[in-house]
Amino acid sequence: MNKNSVLITGCSSGIGRALAEAYLAQGWHVFASARNTDSLANLHSDNLTTIAMDVNNPQDVARAASTVMETSGQLNCLINNAGYAAMGPVAELSRDALQRQFATNVYAPVALTQALLPALRAAASDQQRSQVVNIGSVSGILTTPFSGAYCATKAALHALSDALRMELAPFAIDVITVQPGAIQSKFGDNSLANLAQELTPQSLYAPLKEQMEARATASQDNPTPASEFASELIAQLLSKPDPVIRIGNGSRALPLIARWLPVTLRDRILSKKFGLPSLKRA
Numbered sequence: 001m002n003k004n005s006v007l008i009t010g011c012s013s014g015i016g017r018a019l020a021e022a023y024l025a026q027g028w029h030v031f032a033s034a035r036n037t038d039s040l041a042n043l044h045s046d047n048l049t050t051i052a053m054d055v056n057n058p059q060d061v062a063r064a065a066s067t068v069m070e071t072s073g074q075l076n077c078l079i080n081n082a083g084y085a086a087m088g089p090v091a092e093l094s095r096d097a098l099q100r101q102f103a104t105n106v107y108a109p110v111a112l113t114q115a116l117l118p119a120l121r122a123a124a125s126d127q128q129r130s131q132v133v134n135i136g137s138v139s140g141i142l143t144t145p146f147s148g149a150y151c152a153t154k155a156a157l158h159a160l161s162d163a164l165r166m167e168l169a170p171f172a173i174d175v176i177t178v179q180p181g182a183i184q185s186k187f188g189d190n191s192l193a194n195l196a197q198e199l200t201p202q203s204l205y206a207p208l209k210e211q212m213e214a215r216a217t218a219s220q221d222n223p224t225p226a227s228e229f230a231s232e233l234i235a236q237l238l239s240k241p242d243p244v245i246r247i248g249n250g251s252r253a254l255p256l257i258a259r260w261l262p263v264t265l266r267d268r269i270l271s272k273k274f275g276l277p278s279l280k281r282a
Contacts, residue, residue, distance in 0.1 A: 003047065005072045005123075007031040007064070007116065009055055009108075010082030012039035014185025015135065018230035019079060024048060026234065028076075031068055055082045055108035065115040075119035077131040077237070080109035086194040087216040089205045090148040097198055098149050105153035109134055110160060124172035131237060132168065132175045134161045138251050141179065142258040145274040146205075146215045165243055177244045178233060181251030184223040191216035204279070211274045224248040 006023050010016035011032040020032045024045045033053040034040055040050045049071055053060040068075050084104035086097040113132055124130040139147060140154025158177055165175035195216045199209060224247070232247050246252055257266065271277060 003027070003029045003072070004076045005029040005031065005068070005074065006077040006079060007033065007051075007068060007075055008079040008081055009033050009053065009112065011043075012036065014226050015180070015183055015229060016079075016081045017043075018226035019081065019233070020048075022227070022230040022234050026238070029072060031064070031071075031075075033064060033082075055112065056103045058111070061108075061111055061115050064112075065119065068116065068119050073119075074123035075116055075130065076123045076128070077133060078113060078116050078120060079133040079135065080112055081135045082108065083135065084194075085147070085150040085191045085216075086198055087146050087150065087191050087212060088195055088198045089146060089203070089212075092198070092203055092205070093149055094198060097194070101149050101153050102156070105150075106156045106160070109157060113164065120173050121171055126172065130173045131241075132164065132173060133237065134175070134177050136161070136177050136179045138179050138181050138246070138254045142254045144215060144270055145276060146208075146212045174241070175243070176237065176241050179244060179246045179251060179255070180224075180229065181246070181248030181254065182219045182221060182223040183229050183248045184220065184226050191219075207279065208275045215274065222249050 006028050008016050008019050008023070008030065011020045012034040020030050020043060023030045024047055027047065029047045029049070030045070031049045031051055032040055032043060033051040035052070035054050037050045037052045043050070049067065051064050051067055053064050055061065082104060084101055086093070086101055088097070120130040120132065134157055136158050137154040139151045140158045143151040158179070161175055161177040168175055192213060195212055199206070199212065205212065229247050233245065236242070236245055246255070
């Protein structure tokens with residue numbers, strides 16, 4: 001198969017689904033992955049291959065790499081989009097919730113990149129470079145209360161992407177870090193459900209439940225539609241993309257706040273926003 005091909009993780013909804021639809025519209029062969037392929041049932045195209053994959057399952061990752069090689073023999077673009085967030089105070093976050101976030105948001109993109117490196121190299125040439133696109137977040141730049149673990153995973157992904165960008169460049173593979181702002185998706189609902197599992201009435205932060213819920217759903221406050229995000233991202237990826245791409249509501253303002261506001265002032269503003277001064281020592 002000589003058609004350009006892309007593998008996208010987390011295609012059940014939101015950014016992943018929109019990217020899959022946009023690449024299909026461009027005539028690419030799309031390998032769309034999700035843990036449950038039933039969620040992909042309404043995606044129809046002769047250029048579509050659906051893959052059941054839990055990005056944290058090494059066997060699933062290996063099967064996905066084999067599917068790509070057997071189907072097309074190469075891969076022009078890998079988009080590491082699947083993500084997981086469990087909001088809540090770091091001081092009370094369970095070890096399991098912390099590990100799940102790092103497994104999905106940090107370890108999995110590295111494992112997929114490693115597994116698909118032969119396919120990416122097979123497609124790479126001086127005329128057309130392959131791409132690894134890691135979907136990070138502005139949350140990896142500006143840390144807020146009650147999202148420390150999630151912010152840490154995205155910051156880690158940004159750092160790994162920086163290293164990969166330099167390390168894979170000699171093989172004609174570009175690594176692009178995408179740092180979205182608020183994008184319309186089910187991310188807020190999923191974060192809210194994960195928060196409910198973690199937060200107990202005995203929590204030191206129980207009086208701030210509403211503020212924590214607001215942080216969990218913050219990505220859905222005036223979000224950029226996923227279809228608009230996908231169209232703009234693909235337009236950049238198909239030209240000469242910058243190493244770091246920021247798209248969506250807040251994607252430019254929040255990094256500026258992180259860069260220019262003094263730490264003490266930033267802490268004071270964010271602490272007040274999330275109600276932390278109202279807590280009293282027992």
